[in-house]
Amino acid sequence: MKITFITAVCLSLMISLQASAQAKKPAALASPAASVAAGQKIYLQYCLSCHMMDGGGVPNMNPPLSNTSYVKGDKSKLIKVVLNGLPPSTDIDGQSYSNTMPAQTALTDQQVADVLTYVRSSFGNKYPAIKLADVKAAKGAKKK
Amino acid sequence: MKRNILKYVLPAALLAVSISLYALKADTGVAPDADNAGLKLPEGFGALKVADLGGQARHLVVTPEGLIYVKLNRLKDGKGVLILKENATGKADVVGGFGNYIGTGICIKDGYLYSSSNYDVFRYKLNAKNEIIDPNSPEKIITGLKAGEHPTKSIVLDNLGNIYVNIGANSNSCQEKDRQQGSMGIKGCPILDSAAGIWQFKANKLNQTYKDGIRYATGLRNVVGLDWNQQDNQLFVMQHGRDQLHSIFPTMFTDKESALLPAECLYALKKGDNAGWPYMYYNQMEHKKIMAPEYGGDGKKEAIGNFIDPAAAYPGHMAPNALLFYTGNMFPEKYKNGAFIAFHGSWNRAPEPQAGYFVVFQPFKNGKPFGDWEVFADNFSGSVAKTAAGRADHRPCGLAQGSDGSLYVSDDSKGSIYRIVYKK
Numbered sequence: 001m002k003i004t005f006i007t008a009v010c011l012s013l014m015i016s017l018q019a020s021a022q023a024k025k026p027a028a029l030a031s032p033a034a035s036v037a038a039g040q041k042i043y044l045q046y047c048l049s050c051h052m053m054d055g056g057g058v059p060n061m062n063p064p065l066s067n068t069s070y071v072k073g074d075k076s077k078l079i080k081v082v083l084n085g086l087p088p089s090t091d092i093d094g095q096s097y098s099n100t101m102p103a104q105t106a107l108t109d110q111q112v113a114d115v116l117t118y119v120r121s122s123f124g125n126k127y128p129a130i131k132l133a134d135v136k137a138a139k140g141a142k143k144k
Numbered sequence: 145m146k147r148n149i150l151k152y153v154l155p156a157a158l159l160a161v162s163i164s165l166y167a168l169k170a171d172t173g174v175a176p177d178a179d180n181a182g183l184k185l186p187e188g189f190g191a192l193k194v195a196d197l198g199g200q201a202r203h204l205v206v207t208p209e210g211l212i213y214v215k216l217n218r219l220k221d222g223k224g225v226l227i228l229k230e231n232a233t234g235k236a237d238v239v240g241g242f243g244n245y246i247g248t249g250i251c252i253k254d255g256y257l258y259s260s261s262n263y264d265v266f267r268y269k270l271n272a273k274n275e276i277i278d279p280n281s282p283e284k285i286i287t288g289l290k291a292g293e294h295p296t297k298s299i300v301l302d303n304l305g306n307i308y309v310n311i312g313a314n315s316n317s318c319q320e321k322d323r324q325q326g327s328m329g330i331k332g333c334p335i336l337d338s339a340a341g342i343w344q345f346k347a348n349k350l351n352q353t354y355k356d357g358i359r360y361a362t363g364l365r366n367v368v369g370l371d372w373n374q375q376d377n378q379l380f381v382m383q384h385g386r387d388q389l390h391s392i393f394p395t396m397f398t399d400k401e402s403a404l405l406p407a408e409c410l411y412a413l414k415k416g417d418n419a420g421w422p423y424m425y426y427n428q429m430e431h432k433k434i435m436a437p438e439y440g441g442d443g444k445k446e447a448i449g450n451f452i453d454p455a456a457a458y459p460g461h462m463a464p465n466a467l468l469f470y471t472g473n474m475f476p477e478k479y480k481n482g483a484f485i486a487f488h489g490s491w492n493r494a495p496e497p498q499a500g501y502f503v504v505f506q507p508f509k510n511g512k513p514f515g516d517w518e519v520f521a522d523n524f525s526g527s528v529a530k531t532a533a534g535r536a537d538h539r540p541c542g543l544a545q546g547s548d549g550s551l552y553v554s555d556d557s558k559g560s561i562y563r564i565v566y567k568k
Contacts, residue, residue, distance in 0.1 A: 044495070045394075046325075046391070048494050048495060049387075049388055049390070049391045049492060049494055050323075050491075050492075052491065052494055052534060053494055053495065053533070054533070054535070056535065058491040058534070059557070060200075060217070061491065062491070085324075088292060088293045088314070088322075089292075089295075098293050098294065098295060099293060099316075099323070100293060100315065100316075100322040100323050101323075102321060102322060102323040102324035102325070102327075103321065103324060105324065106325055106326075
């Protein structure tokens, strides 16, 4: 019980530290602190168990979220990974990962934008935020 | 005259015998590295680093002549199996390689080396010195096996000319939508007809497919470590238990429960056994078979069905990648016929600390687990913090026994090959 409490305290401390660190970043990076903080909560709940606390993934099983073409590349492609998932053994930057990425159907469009904004500004990533409009546009593109 | 000959020959013969005995002893006396290759071991044991292959060294096998065959999960210079040759100090150099396929399984039995890709099993005839006669023309004995989310094929032979192959499940828990929160199990879990079990084939028959094999045991999500127990004349396997109880059913399981559950189970198998995946998992703290939440469970309801009990159970997600029954004479008596298990290390415990990255010893008595398991070789990860973060320097993956009774361990992170010896 005590340990759970301490973990919770540590976790919330980390979140607030991270959030304040993000808030201090120059506005040019366009990572609104609110979206990052909300995205981190989503990350801890839905992504952490496979992609790990440091976003490093698991060798051969779950891909890393830092220094990867999927995260730094085309926004629409990245959004669709979260919306639709990825089959096992998808080739990512020349490596194969055996686990399924499930479609994150429980997330709202805003939550998808937030979690990707968090991922794109964490783990050494410094890429522009994903906005709600980007998610809606990616969904629209899917229906074509 | 005759007596005279005896007088000279006998001492000479005795001398020769004692020299060769001494030589044998010296041969088994390879010196451990000063730092025991970075490992933490029980009193009296030491370790040396035999080689650094820089690649994903999965399973391995060692011959009495000091040849080590290592199966790789990523090709090195176009080769999927490396051949190493030991020198007198116990260090080994790569002297060759063969096979243009990646994979995990490798073993030697009755004059053949068997090696698996993720779809096929090959065998190579050996000469009297356990060298492969023609590395470029193996016999393909099994082909066309399924390879999904758990693609690797581990192999072992019995004493009657049969080979046993693990075929892993193509999903975590046979959900309608793999690993998706709240998604329920597919009725009847159709994949069980061709995966999530151990298949038996003939070791000497070419081009066998599913129709030629027997589904020897089912309900095994994924097995990487397996061995034939010579005392029981029986197959033992280590199952990788299912992942993500919490993230799939967050209202039923806490993070902490999900980090420890379900057990990683050791099973003693008989033909026709069903270990229960995906319908159940094993709770090692309550010693109960629990109904999987995907199939109507709530974390408490016990499983209904004719499912076997594990022979032993270990904490969750530590990923048992190798099992070896120790039959050597080098280690102290308590190790004889007991089981070594290489736990590759967990990832599915976050946000709780990760665990494993060690080799465990499970005592056996009369062919059954007897008493508590203990950590035998530790610190493959490099530190407690690296273990907790799941960012290990080395990850134990394969086990092999040398003819002198040394225990070899492979690492599929950096490709280190370790040899553990008893010094006293």
